Amino acid sequence: MTMDEQFSVVDLSAIEAFIWSEAELLDQGNLRQWRDLFAEDGKYWLPASWQQQDPLNHISLMYEDKMMMAIRVENFGHRLAPSMQYPLRCSHVLGNFRVLTDSATMITIKSNFQAIVYYQEQTLFAGTYTHQLRRLDNGYEIVEKRVDLINCDADHRSILIYL
Amino acid sequence: MSYTSLELQRLVEPHRVHRDVYTDPQIFDLEMERLWRRAWVYVGHESQVANIGDYITTTVGLEPVVMARDKNNRVQVLYNRCGHKGAKVVTQRAGSARVFRCPYHGWTYRLDGKLQATPHACGYENTDFDIDNPCFSMQSVARIDACRGFVFACLSPEGPDLLAFLGDTALTINNMCDRSPQGEVEVAGAPLPYMHDCNWKMFVENLNDAVHPMVAHASVGHATRKVVESLPEGSPVPSEAEIISPFGGSYEFFDSMGSRTMPYGHCFMGGKGSIHSSYSEIAGYMDAMQASYGEQRTTEILSQQRHNTTVYPSFTVKDAIQIVRVARPIAVDKTLVETWHFKLKGAPDEMLHRTITYSRLINSPGSMVGPDDWDCYRRMQQSLHSDASTWVDMRRYLGRNEPDGNVHVAPGTSDESVRNQYRAWCDYLLDEAQ
Numbered sequence A: 001m002t003m004d005e006q007f008s009v010v011d012l013s014a015i016e017a018f019i020w021s022e023a024e025l026l027d028q029g030n031l032r033q034w035r036d037l038f039a040e041d042g043k044y045w046l047p048a049s050w051q052q053q054d055p056l057n058h059i060s061l062m063y064e065d066k067m068m069m070a071i072r073v074e075n076f077g078h079r080l081a082p083s084m085q086y087p088l089r090c091s092h093v094l095g096n097f098r099v100l101t102d103s104a105t106m107i108t109i110k111s112n113f114q115a116i117v118y119y120q121e122q123t124l125f126a127g128t129y130t131h132q133l134r135r136l137d138n139g140y141e142i143v144e145k146r147v148d149l150i151n152c153d154a155d156h157r158s159i160l161i162y163l
Numbered sequence B: 001m002s003y004t005s006l007e008l009q010r011l012v013e014p015h016r017v018h019r020d021v022y023t024d025p026q027i028f029d030l031e032m033e034r035l036w037r038r039a040w041v042y043v044g045h046e047s048q049v050a051n052i053g054d055y056i057t058t059t060v061g062l063e064p065v066v067m068a069r070d071k072n073n074r075v076q077v078l079y080n081r082c083g084h085k086g087a088k089v090v091t092q093r094a095g096s097a098r099v100f101r102c103p104y105h106g107w108t109y110r111l112d113g114k115l116q117a118t119p120h121a122c123g124y125e126n127t128d129f130d131i132d133n134p135c136f137s138m139q140s141v142a143r144i145d146a147c148r149g150f151v152f153a154c155l156s157p158e159g160p161d162l163l164a165f166l167g168d169t170a171l172t173i174n175n176m177c178d179r180s181p182q183g184e185v186e187v188a189g190a191p192l193p194y195m196h197d198c199n200w201k202m203f204v205e206n207l208n209d210a211v212h213p214m215v216a217h218a219s220v221g222h223a224t225r226k227v228v229e230s231l232p233e234g235s236p237v238p239s240e241a242e243i244i245s246p247f248g249g250s251y252e253f254f255d256s257m258g259s260r261t262m263p264y265g266h267c268f269m270g271g272k273g274s275i276h277s278s279y280s281e282i283a284g285y286m287d288a289m290q291a292s293y294g295e296q297r298t299t300e301i302l303s304q305q306r307h308n309t310t311v312y313p314s315f316t317v318k319d320a321i322q323i324v325r326v327a328r329p330i331a332v333d334k335t336l337v338e339t340w341h342f343k344l345k346g347a348p349d350e351m352l353h354r355t356i357t358y359s360r361l362i363n364s365p366g367s368m369v370g371p372d373d374w375d376c377y378r379r380m381q382q383s384l385h386s387d388a389s390t391w392v393d394m395r396r397y398l399g400r401n402e403p404d405g406n407v408h409v410a411p412g413t414s415d416e417s418v419r420n421q422y423r424a425w426c427d428y429l430l431d432e433a434q
């Protein structure tokens, strides 16, 4: 992929805006609307290994389809969950968007992110997002959001929200 | 100041334990000295060092160690310390090497730890340096043994051998391996580490605590039920729901599962039935099992349903779902929990997929079950400093257990497994001899 090809994408700024608004829904803790951005066959993937190839035969921190996302929406902030009895806030910063693949129906776009999560203490997560988006008449839907943490294989404490 | 035997003895009563066992750094030091150096502690699985030169690094208690397969095809467990100035020799979590070379002054060691060469050796002439003296080696731990490929180390030359130590818990390890049509398991990939802000015993005690799931894990149970009920009528139950739902089981369900205790602080829940009993069958697995073992033996193997088996203090295993969790203590209030996943050799890939799914849903730092346990441990670790009371209760179903062969059986929600752990704890801690 050359620089020219990247800039040939006409809707790059619309796609960036879509991904920014996705991150903002996480910042707002609005998992219900966030889930709606995913396609019916959409997946969220947070690998536990560097350059992990396989979500089925190797453990991940998270690998969720829309049904699991629905369970998480119901569980998030649930008054009976001991882990949910604390404020949880995050702030995402995104940048360095680059297009990996592009076709009439699908686009894969990678970006760098930093997410500061305040949950009992403040934690900085950083890495890359790889979004596979399906083009719709009136926008996009997420087929897969892959989050590669630079410390994916570190000794993590609890991760209570999608990054 | 350290604890006298009498002072240690006073920390444990039949029905309660003093909070200092969770909060006092001096107790932690004594545990590392007297318990973690004397018990058999899990190191790793032989499949992680399948070939000559393969190694992994980990800890036994607070001791950094390397497990390696040497030139004679023997598995070694070595202290990860250079015999020269004491630098850690190997820092990679796993890898393969012909020799171990300390990057500081270049001392090199054979895979069995023996010192092989030191640069510019003329400087040691006319000193009592002796390349064959083990004190200059990467020293071997006192004892190493394995059960079906699961390697344990004991830092003390004395005490029971591994099989005597494991006792009836060896049947859980055997059962997990027998669930492979080839009778063998292998590690599937890197472990999942999860840092806990609690004393190691809180994690270990919770494994067989059957009065917490219906409370601490109620929310994910409700959430799962709500979502499953909203699926179109006639939808198959998703495997995720099959895994999560039993965590909301009733007190009666867990009581009937039963808790079984044995010497050295070990225990397990279940036996003929557990929270893993009602998983649906995976195509092709039964056929492969019956082709290997015949119908009767297959039924026998699959009817053993133990939930968590705890080999005190470090190793816990779920045979029916092929998951091992290991407690690695770091400080009085800090414990690393590692989850390892095992592939049943000769079984369909879907069996491993279920193992991985289970772990992601239950054990992962990003799951909706583990973080609730994690938070409860942390709450205890923080609030035990309160002087409102200095005792922690463990009297559920006190005295209500019966011998059954080599084990004692209690109702599943009994605290007997915890009381049994503290009996072992006292045996280790009150023995001052080194």
Ligand SMILES: [Fe+2]
Binding pocket: B212, B213, B216, B217, B369, B373
């Ligand atoms: Fe739990």
